[in-house]
Amino acid sequence: MKKTCIILFLFIVASIGLKAQNAVILQGICRNEKGKAIENVSVYVRDSVLVAITDENGCFAYKQAKVGDRFRFAHMVYEPVYYTINENDLDGKPINIGMKTKKHELLEVEVTANAPHIAFDNPVRSVLDYVISDDGIYLVAYRMRNTALLHLSFEMDTLHEMKISSAYKNLYRDFYGFVHVISNEDACQIGFTETTDGQKKDMFLYAPISLETFYKTYGTIVAASDKVVITGRYAFYGLEQYYYCVTPTADTMYLLEHIVDEDARDDLRRAGPNDYYFLTTNFFPHLLYIYNPIYSIDNHFYLFAYTDCETIIYDEVGEELERYPLTFHQHKKWTGNTVVDKRWKKSMMVDRARKEFYSFFVTDGMSTLMRINLETGTATPILDLSGYPFAEMLRVHNGVLYFLYPTGNNHRQALYQVNIEKQEIL
Numbered sequence: 001m002k003k004t005c006i007i008l009f010l011f012i013v014a015s016i017g018l019k020a021q022n023a024v025i026l027q028g029i030c031r032n033e034k035g036k037a038i039e040n041v042s043v044y045v046r047d048s049v050l051v052a053i054t055d056e057n058g059c060f061a062y063k064q065a066k067v068g069d070r071f072r073f074a075h076m077v078y079e080p081v082y083y084t085i086n087e088n089d090l091d092g093k094p095i096n097i098g099m100k101t102k103k104h105e106l107l108e109v110e111v112t113a114n115a116p117h118i119a120f121d122n123p124v125r126s127v128l129d130y131v132i133s134d135d136g137i138y139l140v141a142y143r144m145r146n147t148a149l150l151h152l153s154f155e156m157d158t159l160h161e162m163k164i165s166s167a168y169k170n171l172y173r174d175f176y177g178f179v180h181v182i183s184n185e186d187a188c189q190i191g192f193t194e195t196t197d198g199q200k201k202d203m204f205l206y207a208p209i210s211l212e213t214f215y216k217t218y219g220t221i222v223a224a225s226d227k228v229v230i231t232g233r234y235a236f237y238g239l240e241q242y243y244y245c246v247t248p249t250a251d252t253m254y255l256l257e258h259i260v261d262e263d264a265r266d267d268l269r270r271a272g273p274n275d276y277y278f279l280t281t282n283f284f285p286h287l288l289y290i291y292n293p294i295y296s297i298d299n300h301f302y303l304f305a306y307t308d309c310e311t312i313i314y315d316e317v318g319e320e321l322e323r324y325p326l327t328f329h330q331h332k333k334w335t336g337n338t339v340v341d342k343r344w345k346k347s348m349m350v351d352r353a354r355k356e357f358y359s360f361f362v363t364d365g366m367s368t369l370m371r372i373n374l375e376t377g378t379a380t381p382i383l384d385l386s387g388y389p390f391a392e393m394l395r396v397h398n399g400v401l402y403f404l405y406p407t408g409n410n411h412r413q414a415l416y417q418v419n420i421e422k423q424e425i426l
Contacts, residue, residue, distance in 0.1 A: 026065035026085065028095040030058045030073060032390070038099060040364050044072040056342060059094070073097050077365045077389045101389075116388060116403075116418040127404055127413045131171045131179055132397045134352075135200075138171055138179045138190065139415065140164075149181060149190070151203055154398070160192070160203035175224040175296070180214070181205065187214040223296035225316040230256060230294055230301060238289035239265045243303065245318035256318050259307050261290045291346040297355050302374075304348065304357075311374055328372065328379035329359070348372075353398035358382070365389040369401060369420065383420050396420070 030041045037058025045051050045062070046069070052060040065085055073081040078099040089095055128147075130139040136159060137152040147168065151160040167183035174180065179190045188205035195201050209217075222243070223230040231244045231253075243256040294303040299316035306329055313322040329344045343361035350357055357372040359379060366386045370379035383401060385391050391403040392413075400417050407414045 025092070026062045026071075026089065026095070027092070028060055028097055030054050030060070030075075030097045030099055032078065032099055032101065036390075038075060038078065038365070039362070040075065041078075041097075041099070042074045044074065045069055056345070065089075073099065075099065075364070078102060116385070116401075116405075116416045127415050128169050129171045130393065130395075130402070130404070130415060131173045132395055132402065133173060133179055134177060137402075137415075140169060140171055140181065142166075149203070151190075154400075160200070162203050164205070172218075174218055175221050175229065182211070182214070184211070186210055223294050223301055225296055225299040225301070227299075227316050228318055230296070230318070232294070234289065236265060237268060239268065241290055241292055241307075243294060247317075254318075256314070257303060257305070257312065259290065259292050259305055261307050264290075293348055295348075295350050295357075297350070297352055302357070306346075309377070311377065313374075324375050325377035327377045328370065347394075349394060349396045351396040351398065356396070358396050360394060367391055367394065369394070369396075383418065388416070391416075 030038045032038055037054075037056070039054055039056045039058060041054040041058070041060070042050055043052040043054070043060050043062065045065075051062045051064075054060045067085050067087060067089075069085045071083045071085070073083070079102055081097055081099050083095070083097060127139060127141045130137055135151075136154060139150045139152060141148055141150065146163050147166045149162050149164045149168070150158055153159055164181065165183070167185070168181045168188075170182040172180045172182055172187070180187045181190060186208035188208045191204055191206055192200040193202045193204065220231040220233060221229050222232045227247065229246050229248065231246055233242050233244075234240065235242065239261045241259045243258075244253050245256040246253045290307045292303065292305045292307055294301055296302075300321075301314040301318065303312040303314070304326060305312060306326060309326050309330070311324045311326045312320060313324075314320055329341055330338050331341045332338050341361070343363055345360060345362050348357060348359050357374065359370050359372060361368045361370060366384070366389055368381050369383040369385070371382045372379045385403075388403070388405050391405050394401060394403045396402070399420060401420050402415060402417050404413045405416050406412065
């Protein structure tokens with residue numbers, strides 16, 4: 001009898017072990033055609049049982065996956081995708097789920113009820129990048145056979161245009177307002193020849209410098225006034241942020257602000273050697289790189305310390321002037337705890353012409369533009385881009401929102417604009 005019990009016990013243990021081998025933790029990332037992560041994708045097993053929803057980095061995890069399980073990935077903006085687990089998925093590496101955008105009708109391009117409309121299209125095949133400067137808009141775009149650098153007025157007149165190498169795909173506006181065009185190897189500042197009366201004539205590129213030198217020169221400087229520059233750096237895996245005030249003429253430097261995400265830092269310190277890799281992957285993006293940007297406008301610095309929930313304003317030499325609360329990016333859960341709103345995408349825009357600050361929330365790919373009230377720390381919904389899912393590169397200038405969006409089924413991107421001066425969502 002004792003021998004029979006031992007055999008039965010071993011049989012049960014073997015059965016449990018076999019089931020444990022068949023059930024795995026399935027991890028994956030959902031991305032769109034451009035390789036960007038998709039948030040709020042519903043993950044179903046056996047086509048109807050909801051088991052996960054992707055986070056802001058497009059990541060999901062399911063603990064009871066087995067070989068042969070069929071998953072369905074659904075999102076209101078993308079075509080559904082089906083995936084069946086095979087033996088290769090048992091190694092614990094995340095699987096990649098590619099999703100294609102559903103075909104949908106675009107809004108009319110004419111200005112109707114203040115809807116977004118195409119600001120610049122012309123014969124450009126696809127707009128790659130753009131920046132807004134004091135003297136207009138700089139834009140890099142593919143034509144049918146080459147790449148063009150354009151300088152546009154705010155009325156969308158082409159002021160200057162030149163052909164450039166197709167290696168240059170990005171633009172950068174430095175802390176003094178100069179614009180640079182960047183490739184994977186080097187960067188060139190954009191300049192102009194001038195007439196005797198000071199009018200800009202021909203556009204040209206300064207001698208290129210290596211990308212390494214460019215980043216060393218501009219990488220740490222985040223803002224500047226007439227008297228000082230502000231440099232920034234991260235520490236402790238991005239959970240501590242330092243801003244320094246540097247006076248170039250006197251060669252002096254002092255700490256302007258030190259911001260720490262104490263809760264996340266403590267979580268990382270408590271993590272064991274086996275937990276460290278898991279805690280620092282994309283499945284926990286809140287543990288890496290806190291977001292507290294600083295901007296300079298009219299020789300004043302504005303530090304949005306989201307981690308500490310306050311806005312700090314400094315004068316031209318870094319002396320503190322005011323502190324205000326900053327709470328629009330948070331919400332209170334039913335438990336009473338205050339947490340960061342997942343719809344907030346840790347991104348800001350500055351309208352330098354009007355000295356206004358904006359951010360945006362994203363729900364199922366649809367962006368809602370928010371205007372920030374500096375004194376109260378709240379934000380007012382201004383514009384809903386529900387007709388333009390996953391609009392890219394949102395920027396604001398002089399009461400106008402600009403963004404990139406496909407013009408149709410040919411995958412061409414155009415620059416859109418919409419007047420937000422009198423917009424307000426009730």
